[in-house]
Amino acid sequence: MSTLPINNTSGDTNKPVVVGIDGSSEAQAALHEAVVLAQALGRRLEAVTVWQYSTSMYDAYHPEPGASPKIRALETAHAAASKEFGAHWPAWFSIxxxxxxxxxxxxxxxxxxxxxxxxxxxxxxxxxxxxGSVSLHCASHARCPVVVVVGSAARLPLDLPAQKKENPT
Known part of the structure; x- marks a missing residue:
């Protein structure tokens, strides 16, 4: 995968593209589209995974050794990033x-x-x-433009070749 240099001269270059990750195929498609967007805009990409404390009494009495909801959420995000980037993540990406x-x-x-x-x-x-819908809530209340990737979008290659226009003669 090629990467574009991060040098954007329009606006605040410190603001990253943010993508929500939850382990679903839709979130994986959103990560892919966020990579494309971040590269096109020359921005950093920050993947955010959200976790909640367990309300299960079973978890309170029989916790899984060495695991917590935060660790599981980070493992899910790392798996999504590895699926997108492979073993070597770009420097402009964080979780x-x-x-x-x-x-x-x-x-x-x-x-x-x-x-x-x-x-x-x-x-x-x-x-x-x-x-309820996370994407609907985000689209309604976010403080920046929102891209909603519907379903498991077809993956486009990151390196799009220049298309040749054929001469109709």
Whole structure:
């Protein structure tokens, strides 16, 4: 995979593209699109994974040795990054784990982002009013432009060759 140099002269170059990661195929597609966007804009990319404390009594009495919700969330994000980049991640990419509500946490992260990229499982219409939707919450409340990747989007190659226009003669 090639990388573009990070040198953007328009606006605040300190604001990264932020992408939400949760281990779903939709989040994996969102990560891919966020990589494309960050490279096109010459921005850093920050993957945010959100975890919550367990409310299960089973977990309180029989915790998994050496594992915590934060560690599991970071492992999920690392797996997604490895799937996208392979063994060697670019220097302009980072991961962080935050505790909280996913929608609210990503909206908070959008306050210091150039763009927010999230995946959507495609539960539209009335269903989203009853089930709730992280992508809908982000699109409604984010403090930066939001890209919603619907479903498991078809992956485009990162190195798009220049297309030749054929002469119709």
């Amino acid at each position: 962080r784990a935050e505790v909280g509500n996913p929608g609210e946490t990503l909206v908070e992260a959008s306050g210091n982002a150039s763009h927010l990229v999230v995946g959507s499982r495609g539960r539209g219409g009335l269903t989203s009013a009853f089930l």
